[in-house]
Amino acid sequence: xxxxxxxxxxxxxxxxxxxxxxxxxxxxxxxxxxxxxxxxxxxxxxxxxxxxxxxxxxxxxxxxxxxxxxxxxxxxxxxxxxxxxxxxxxxxxxxxxxxxxxxxxxxxxxxxxxxxxxxxxxxxxxxxxxxxxxxxxxxxxxxxxxxxxxxxxxxxxxxxxxxxxxxxxxxxxxxxxxxxxxxxxxxxxxxxxxxxxxxxxxxxxxxxxxxxxxxxxxxxxxxxxxxxxxxxxxxxxxxxxxxxxxxxxxxxxxxxxxxxxxxxxxxxxxxxxxxxxxxxxxxxxxxxxxxxxxxxxxxxxxxxxxxxxxxxxxxxxxxxxxxxxxxxxxxxxxxxxxxxxxxxxxxxxxx
Amino acid sequence: xxxxxxxxxxxxxxxxxxxxxxxxxxxxxxxxxxxxxxxxxxxxxxxxxxxxxxxxxxxxxxxxxxxxxxxxxxxxxxxxxxxxxxxxxxxxxxxxxxxxxxxxxxxxxxxxxxxxxxxxxxxxxxxxxxxxxxxxxxxxxxxxxxxxxxxxxxxxxxxxxxxxxxxxxxxxxxxxxxxxxxxxxxxxxxxxxxxxxxxxxxxxxxxxxxxxxxxxxxxxxxxxxxxxxxxxxxxxxxxxxxxxxxxxxxxxxxxxxxxxxxxxxxxxxxxxxxxxxxxxxxxxxxxxxxxxxxxxxxxxxxxxxxxxxxxxxxxxxxxxxxxxxxxxxxxxxxxxxxxxxxxxxxxxxxxxxxxxxxxxxxxxxxxxxxxxxxxxxxxxxxxxxxxxxxxxxxxxxxxxxxxxxxxxxxxxxxxxxxxxxxxxxxxxxxxxxxxxxxxxxxxxxxxxxxxxxxxxxxxxxxxxxxxxxxxxxxxxxxxxxxxxxxxxxxxxxxxxxxxxxxxxxx
Numbered sequence: 001x002x003x004x005x006x007x008x009x010x011x012x013x014x015x016x017x018x019x020x021x022x023x024x025x026x027x028x029x030x031x032x033x034x035x036x037x038x039x040x041x042x043x044x045x046x047x048x049x050x051x052x053x054x055x056x057x058x059x060x061x062x063x064x065x066x067x068x069x070x071x072x073x074x075x076x077x078x079x080x081x082x083x084x085x086x087x088x089x090x091x092x093x094x095x096x097x098x099x100x101x102x103x104x105x106x107x108x109x110x111x112x113x114x115x116x117x118x119x120x121x122x123x124x125x126x127x128x129x130x131x132x133x134x135x136x137x138x139x140x141x142x143x144x145x146x147x148x149x150x151x152x153x154x155x156x157x158x159x160x161x162x163x164x165x166x167x168x169x170x171x172x173x174x175x176x177x178x179x180x181x182x183x184x185x186x187x188x189x190x191x192x193x194x195x196x197x198x199x200x201x202x203x204x205x206x207x208x209x210x211x212x213x214x215x216x217x218x219x220x221x222x223x224x225x226x227x228x229x230x231x232x233x234x235x236x237x238x239x240x241x242x243x244x245x246x247x248x249x250x251x252x253x254x255x256x257x258x259x260x261x262x263x264x265x266x267x268x269x270x271x272x273x274x275x276x277x278x279x280x281x282x283x284x285x286x287x288x289x290x291x292x293x294x295x296x297x298x299x300x301x302x303x304x305x306x307x308x309x310x311x312x313x314x315x316x317x318x319x320x321x322x323x324x325x326x327x328x329x330x331x332x333x334x335x336x337x338x339x340x341x342x343x344x345x346x347x348x349x350x351x
Numbered sequence: 352x353x354x355x356x357x358x359x360x361x362x363x364x365x366x367x368x369x370x371x372x373x374x375x376x377x378x379x380x381x382x383x384x385x386x387x388x389x390x391x392x393x394x395x396x397x398x399x400x401x402x403x404x405x406x407x408x409x410x411x412x413x414x415x416x417x418x419x420x421x422x423x424x425x426x427x428x429x430x431x432x433x434x435x436x437x438x439x440x441x442x443x444x445x446x447x448x449x450x451x452x453x454x455x456x457x458x459x460x461x462x463x464x465x466x467x468x469x470x471x472x473x474x475x476x477x478x479x480x481x482x483x484x485x486x487x488x489x490x491x492x493x494x495x496x497x498x499x500x501x502x503x504x505x506x507x508x509x510x511x512x513x514x515x516x517x518x519x520x521x522x523x524x525x526x527x528x529x530x531x532x533x534x535x536x537x538x539x540x541x542x543x544x545x546x547x548x549x550x551x552x553x554x555x556x557x558x559x560x561x562x563x564x565x566x567x568x569x570x571x572x573x574x575x576x577x578x579x580x581x582x583x584x585x586x587x588x589x590x591x592x593x594x595x596x597x598x599x600x601x602x603x604x605x606x607x608x609x610x611x612x613x614x615x616x617x618x619x620x621x622x623x624x625x626x627x628x629x630x631x632x633x634x635x636x637x638x639x640x641x642x643x644x645x646x647x648x649x650x651x652x653x654x655x656x657x658x659x660x661x662x663x664x665x666x667x668x669x670x671x672x673x674x675x676x677x678x679x680x681x682x683x684x685x686x687x688x689x690x691x692x693x694x695x696x697x698x699x700x701x702x703x704x705x706x707x708x709x710x711x712x713x714x715x716x717x718x719x720x721x722x723x724x725x726x727x728x729x730x731x732x733x734x735x736x737x738x739x740x741x742x743x744x745x746x747x748x749x750x751x752x753x754x755x756x757x758x759x760x761x762x763x764x765x766x767x768x769x770x771x772x773x774x775x776x777x778x779x780x781x782x783x784x785x786x787x788x789x790x791x792x793x794x795x796x797x798x799x800x801x802x803x804x805x806x807x808x809x810x811x812x813x814x815x816x817x818x819x820x821x822x823x824x825x826x827x828x829x830x831x832x833x834x835x836x837x838x839x840x841x842x843x844x845x846x847x848x849x850x851x852x853x854x855x856x857x
Contacts (some may be wrong), residue, residue, distance in 0.1 A: 117725035
């Protein structure tokens with residue numbers, strides 16, 4: 001009798017990259033629903049545009065690089081990149097802006113660096129920063145959240161789709177009537193104009209912590225994030241690190257001068273903090289790998305987010321913070337190598 | 352009855368794997384009858400092959416010495432039953448390298464006639480430790496946990512170190528394998544007796560018997576024997592059921608909280624580890640005068656009809672064992688010698704049971720992990736590595752063939768447990784890749800050593816040639832000097848002589 005042969009081990013691995021990516025996508029669903037609830041159907045269109053172009057970019061690069069198509073497209077990593085990019089964009093974004101971001105993310109940030117596993121930078125954030133620099137005014141057009149009592153005009157599904165496809169609104173509607181500065185923008189310009197926190201917080205859009213609508217999306221993102229933690233798709237060090245890095249300086253500054261510093265709660269629930277902590281910074285490819293290294297990486301991102309928000313010219317700093325810490329990853333990994341059992345570490349680090 | 356103790360060190364990582372041991376532990380150990388033919392590889396141990404002492408056509412008796420190593424590392428081999436030697440030839444075998452091995456083939460006569468013991472077994476406590484070790488050497492005893500290091504030489508090496516702990520390894524952490532479990536249940540007294548012999552040979556006064564928590568019956572059996580033996584030097588230790596806590600270095604770390612240094616041995620930290628099966632084999636030899644000619648092995652997996660533990664003679668073919676215990680199921684696809692994590696698949700069941708064979712695993716399916724994807728650096732492999740390596744970095748350097756970095760990141764410390772493979776979402780065969788990288792590094796080191804030797808030889812030769820040239824020149828100069836001193840007539844004579852010589856040559 002002839003038997004098949006294979007090297008050990010003979011037990012099949014349980015996890016797979018595609019399952020991992022599908023979990024991440026599933027964890028975004030509650031927040032996506034909340035997003036549509038508060039900001040209209042724009043997210044859906046952005047998701048579609050980003051997905052189509054990300055998948056097209058992936059297929060193109062895989063064929064150019066003569067790779068097996070099944071290893072590239074079925075791992076769903078391009079979908080996660082597209083989804084994260086779409087989440088970072090305002091609900092009203094013309095298609096070419098989204099497409100530019102998605103293509104840059106996949107073609108340049110991912111495949112030109114060697115594809116999945118080899119990219120130094122978080123593709124979604126690299127794509128986002130490119131369009132933030134290339135199309136700044138489009139990324140400031142946030143519609144006001146739908147909360148019932150706010151004075152705003154709401155776009156229909158068709159009007160939103162028309163804007164996504166053409167970049168223009170119906171003649172009767174002006175941008176001023178539908179869009180609002182985001183809470184982070186309000187905070188930044190308010191502080192720049194020497195207004196106090198109390199005055200700034202009186203603006204109706206500010207909500208309880210991080211801005212109406214945004215804070216609820218934040219809750220749902222955190223919900224999805226905790227589910228990923230329970231499923232062991234992500235590890236706790238990076239979310240906790242981001243939280244610590246952001247909240248510790250925010251709390252200290254807030255205690256020193258609550259009149260001119262936003263509260264820690266605002267920083268936590270405002271902007272993309274929670275999206276970053278659970279979904280963006282936790283991208284395994286571009287983050288540090290050891291538990292200690294992940295903690296440092298997370299803290300670095302949190303600190304940079306705080307510095308950019310507090311002293312930088314951009315109102316939010318998640319993308320820049322993540323990209324800067326991506327650059328630090330090789331160094332972090334090098335200096336946080338665990339002790340190998342049986343090794344004498346004293347001479348090794350210098351050698 | 353003495354209760355197991357729990358104070359333990361820690362082990363990094365590891366996996367809780369489905370045990371799959373209940374299938375093979377339902378029935379007592381099955382005594383395999385004498386097979387028609389025995390196939391005994393001359394290398395069943397770490398070290399050099401044993402040299403056959405018998406010829407083709409010679410009749411051998413059960414327990415007769417049929418192959419003996421030279422004065423180097425190795426262990427003798429005994430006939431497992433009586434019969435006639437019919438061949439000494441290469442035969443399929445499960446080995447770390449290569450698929451065949453020279454074997455002594457014996458046609459059994461079924462009489463199982465045993466050789467008359469040369470001397471009556473002496474009370475081992477009256478023997479000097481060194482004499483006891485030599486006696487263990489003669490029994491052909493090797494480590495039965497799978498490493499098959501000759502036990503006597505391991506003990507002799509340990510005697511040169513300061514040993515304060517004897518550890519008996521009854522952990523058996525790999526799924527499916529239950530031969531040590533069954534042995535401890537049924538022959539606990541032999542294990543304890545073996546421990547006492549080992550303690551006398553090593554002159555140590557502390558022995559831990561470590562058993563995994565998923566073997567309550569074995570723990571109970573050992574506890575009862577220890578309670579009756581009233582030997583306070585031997586302590587039962589229950590260790591958590593985590594793979595690979597039964598690795599030699601891992602067990603030392605778990606039980607004594609000492610780290611075995613990289614490239615070193617447990618003896619460097621005062622510990623000597625022996626498998627419980629080895630202890631029982633030592634008892635059989637020293638007390639019962641039976642050399643290592645049989646062992647307990649687990650026949651299991653969903654490819655066999657009746658999973659069970661078998662005591663079979665060394666040299667019985669796997670096919671004979673499976674046939675006798677109930678045969679294959681229709682779905683048998685893969686035959687693995689050893690467990691599912693570290694075992695080796697073989698293509699034929701003609702391979703014989705050897706001293707190392709702790710498990711015969713037949714699987715009905717080939718677990719196909721799917722296509723290999725790029726590493727996404729999730730770090731799960733590092734989280735489960737019991738040696739705290741960074742498999743994702745090692746994989747990177749292995750692809751780049753970066754020997755310096757591979758060494759720096761501890762490739763040679765990899766115990767090839769396979770944990771990283773099981774958690775890898777990209778389905779990278781990390782352990783197999785590391786095995787290749789390791790052998791490549793060893794080859795490189797060999798090559799370097801050979802090159803260094805060649806260079807030394809070359810330099811020595813150049814020096815010698817140089818020296819000879821200098822000597823020749825010095826001699827010539829001296830002859831010229833002496834000729835000059837002798838005057839013109841002498842020179843003329845010399846020239847004449849030379850001329851005559853050249854003419855003669857023509």
